[in-house]
Amino acid sequence: MVQPVADGVASVMTGMLPAGNEAGSINIPEELLASLPDEVAANLRETLGSADFAAITGPLMAMAKSMGATMFGTQFGQALGQMTTEVLSNSDIGIPLNASGKPGLVVTNVDAFIKGLSIDESDARVYVTLRELAHQRLFAAAPWIQSQLLAAISDYARGVKIDTAAIEQAMTQIDPANPESINEMMTSSLFEPTQTSEQIAALTRIELLLALIEGWVTVVVTDAAGARLPSARALEEVFRRRRAAGGPAEKVFGGLIGLEMRPRRMREASALWQRMAETQGIEARDNLWSHPDLLPRDSDIDDIDAFLATGSEDLMAELNKAIESATEESEES
Template sequence: MSNLPFGFGPPDPDKPGDNGPSEGGQQPGADAFNQLGQMLSQLGQMLSQAGSSSGPVNYDLAKQIALQKLGGSAGGTIGFASSGDADSAVRDAGHLAELWLDAATILPAGASVTAAWSPRDWVQKTLPTWQRLCDPVAQQVSGAWVEALPAEAKQAAGPLLSMVGQMGGMAFGSQLGNALAQLASEVLTSTEVGLPLGPEGTSALLPANIGKFTEGLELPSSEVLVFLAAREAAHQRLFSHVPWLRQRLLATVEEFAHGIKVDTSALEQLAGQVDPSNPASIEEALSSGLLEPQTTPEQQAALNRLETLLALVEGWVDVVVADAVGDRLPGADALRETLRRRRATGGPAEQTFATLVGLELRPRRMRAASALWKLVGDRHGAEKRDGLWSHPDLMPSAEDLDDPLEFAERLGKPGELDDPMAELERTKREDKRDPGKDDEPGS
């Protein structure tokens, strides 16, 4: 991981206490926790004013901070006379994109609504999904604090432990709010990070951000809008009509977060950095890098699965949108390459996500996946290509991305997934006839 989860940061060499473990490596003592108790009593009023928080992150505070930072940012007009004209243009672009996509894929339209969101809209409508993604990270860190305490310290702290949780929730909420504000001012669509962050059945574009993105492209804003609407609509077709995909993506991110381990030997240093008279020192201490997470083999395996699945999603969208727009948009090839680089090299969205959840959400193998999907479509048609999404067991693997030609040839062999749905039914029938076959050697 090149970025650390929210609540973590690189050590500051100029900050006292960042030069390594304290002498003797002693566990947190009574003095440190007396100091913590003083701080908690001073924070009581602030905690009561920061909004309710029943989990490891204070999402009320996160939302307040994000919306405050965004101010009154509206949807933007992307070259149109008014925001109303921009809303109408987004709807028209979405309708045109859906018509073109109908000829490029067998998956039907997945969105019943195409909406123009302001950055503030994006924060409010995606926050429930962020909560699902961020809770495991914060829960692991909060749990590590408590588990690291010696038994006598836990007994002495007593009811203060719940206040420690509130304190951590505020610190995480503050960082999350700042990160969401930054992300909301940069993303172009609701699916740009590759995950279904918004409500089901809604395609959403952010005209204000698209306007800024378009400024340096020397392309008509209408072309950029239609192209991005096609990408958003293609994502929504997958997320709406591939039942397992949404859950698999989010669950894999959660699995990664649940595996986070922290080095709690520096807890005494962490307590020593907190100034009871300065509540802001809580967040500074949490960002000092003292509780830097350690990547586990289980996390790496989850990350590999996530990267492969993201690459397959983004590669499919890339190919289908290219087929849909065809020669209709003169600047389509340039836009396609620009967005490929933005995704593959880690644009602002990916970088901010890495800070929030602790992993880089980059489809590093998107070009390989795109080549595979194009090859399968050219050789076997869109029906067989898109039919592979009917079940996760039919999907190309990371090894198939290494050799897309072999995968395409395998699909063409008699009995080798001639009909993906028929193959799935055949597998189910075999499982029913021989339920114990998975336990046999070599199976």
């Protein structure tokens, strides 16, 4: 289902950075920007406008409302801002950052990144480009990825509540004569709610999908580069260390929803995709991206042998039966 990246390696390597590919800002889709803040804004307005909150804040109510309307937006913006000098491509945080679906590199950041490596710069540029191509091919073949991630983020956002006790404590420390005290409150952790079971489930879904995406890209790119790129394995390790140290994806999702992405999970996802390609073939592996219900679950990554023993054919058969049944019911009605 997903066109193997290896098909395009030869042509890609003859012209790694197309003419006119210049550094520039990445356009964040409005859907991504709007989905999460809107969910949380509703909770902010409800809490900040309540009688209990008014009693807490007293004369500072107006100022608190003004702050509250932008608190989460500021937090979101800071999370995105942290990656502006680090993101290497449109897909570097694990999801597409542009609506066009076209591959794109932030050349200035790529150049700065590879200068710190003890690896051939040309090889590094090739590898970064191949990663971007692999991401974009996957996103094009499985367009449901973005909607699944946004749905999980929205599920998490719906559970975000303001800790009025924390705000009350922060308000008592404000010195009206000292504007710096207001800045300190704005930069402090006012939102540290106890996560609900629904939020924990949403975080688990997000981490799993991001791990499966990164694992697939890692395996496909390294295999595609193969003997053509002597530094492929070394560069694979570079990106693993980058994620472990906190890359753009880790910073964005960590700052946005507190997600702690485990490097081990991504290594395990890579191992699953590699094993599946070796035992069942590339086509069977890539066909799992044809529907979200076919993707490996957390338990599958925990026990790869059991997952491979079950085989993807059973899952495909069940999905086909469900589709046929739904089609028949629709025709009868």
